[in-house]
Amino acid sequence: MPGALPDGDPAPADGSLPESARQGAEVRDFGVYVHVPYCRVRCGYCDFNTYTASELGGTKRADYAGQVSHELRFGSQVLRRSAVPVRPASTVFFGGGTPTLLPASDLASMLQTIREEWTLAPDAEITTEANPDSVDARYLEDLAKAGFTRVSIGMQSAVPHVLATLDRTHDPERVPDVVRWAREAGLQVSLDLIYGTPGETLADWGRSLDAAIACEPDHLSAYALIVESGTKLAARIRRAEIAAPDDDAHAEMYELADTRLTAAGLSWYEISNWARATETRSRHNLAYWQGADWWGAGPGAHSHVGGTRWWNVKHPSAYADRIAAGVSPAHAREVLGADARRSERVLLETRIATGLPIEVLLSEERQEVSGLIADGLIDGRAALKGRVIPTLRGRLLADTVVHRLLR
Incomplete structure (x- = not known):
């Protein structure tokens, strides 16, 4: 199940921000993150704020785009009331969960709301995450027509037994097709990999790297598996059904990734991220690492403006109730000194x-x-x-x- 929200100070119902949030805002980039909390199945390692159909508590996916659009409009009003300079969104990122479980028209609708409320920078980077089995060629074409520029595909591994341990259900043979469809639609492609899964050998990891490199992605992320408490994977390790990840193996796998990705023309620019060129780095993620401002919409989404952080209520039904009441969906916040x-x-x-x-x-x-x-x-x-x-x-x-x- 998703982890608990952090503690913090009470968040104002009207979303108002302190004076410190607007200081220096005119020189900070602004981005938007949209959290889509839906998944077909819950992966055994996942601690993200995601929900399967049986966990939605009466809320409907069909209502979700409208709810998020309401929060986005609320957010633009909050920034204006708080005298934070309005800046075009330089990056937009739809994450999850699996955003592409929603119709492409829903993602397009939420993006259009961002365009109307904040406008988009002329060179805006607009990304959605996708599972290989959640998109086809037509879906990716529709995203590109709506203004998306980039898709981040959750490949995770090319090895069936590794995917099985992670409870990933997609066919790894489908990944090259999805990459090709994305390219034909005019989208940049990023692949996400996970290393250090129990039972994964260095040879397995090398096989996944080779399969990813063969797709010639513009960008690749490789994350060490972290066993989060409360997950199915943590329970299996606790019962000694599978071995815990090994730090030395993690290090060896990271070194292999850096060697092979560098040889393939991908350069590291953040510890877990490599890009083929400066212009194919994830500008949205760089904005997080470089202290930019962003509005995070959706259940459990986090936001940051000028040292003030807040995070929304987690469950889709609680989020829907806040939106219907016309108040901030924020659960709590902190103001950093x-x-x-x-x-x-x-x-x-x-x-x-x-x-x-x-x-x-x-x-x-x-x-x-x-x-x-x-x-x-x-x-x-x-x-x-x-x-x-x-x-x-x-x-x-x-x-x-x-x-x-x-x-």
């Missing part, structure tokens, strides 16, 4: 290839830089140019880098 925002910047920007400006660090923190270079965790040449950029070893030990800088 200057110290917390700086620490978060260190945490996020040391994950990306452009790195963190050393000038952001306090004087005592800068003293750690030479030791991190000596330990092979950050790039010495980049540090001489004033930036903290992790080496391959530093990417593997990213938490160590941040801990040493902020301790």
Whole structure:
């Protein structure tokens, strides 16, 4: 089942934001995230805020696009009332769940609301996630006609026994067809992979990498499997039905991914992400790592504007009730102070290839830089140019880098 929402301060029913949220907004990018919480089946490893048909509590998928559009209109009013400068959306991302379980016309309708309320930047990146079995050529053509520019396909693995352990139900042989259909529709293609599944060997992982590379994606994400408490996978490990993921195996698999993806012309730009060119990096995800503003719509969606974060109620029925009542669907919020925002910047920007400006660090923190270079965790040449950029070893030990800088 989905994990619990974090604690926070009460969120105003009218959604109003503090004065600090508008400071510097004119120079920050603005994006929109739309959460679509529907899945055909619940994958055993998944802790995301998703629901199968039997868990919807009387709400209907057919009503969802209208509910989200209502929140998007509410959101634009909140920003205007809070005197936050209105900026065109430079990125839009539909995630889930499986957004493509909805008709393409529903995704197009929600995108049109974003276009009407905030407008879209001329070069806006507009992405939806999709499972390989949830789209066909016609569906992808309809997305492209609606203005989508990119599709992120949940491949996860090319190996049947790995997919079975993850409770993924799609046919891995279908992935190349979906990639081809997306390209024919004029969409950029990203593939998502997971490594470190119990029972997955290094050879299995290599097979998945080779299959993904053969599709010639514009972008690829590779995430280490994390066993979340409360999931089916965690219960199976607890009962000793399968072995827990191994950190050393994770590291070996990451190194293999970086080697093969680099050889195939994909360069890392964030610890878990590689792109064929600068223009095919996920600008939406980069906006998260670089502290941009975004409005998150839908059950459980998180938002951020100028250091103020809030997160919506989780269940689709609770979300629908808030929308029907005309009040903010936010469950709670937090307003980050200057110290917390700086620490978060260190945490996020040391994950990306452009790195963190050393000038952001306090004087005592800068003293750690030479030791991190000596330990092979950050790039010495980049540090001489004033930036903290992790080496391959530093990417593997990213938490160590941040801990040493902020301790």
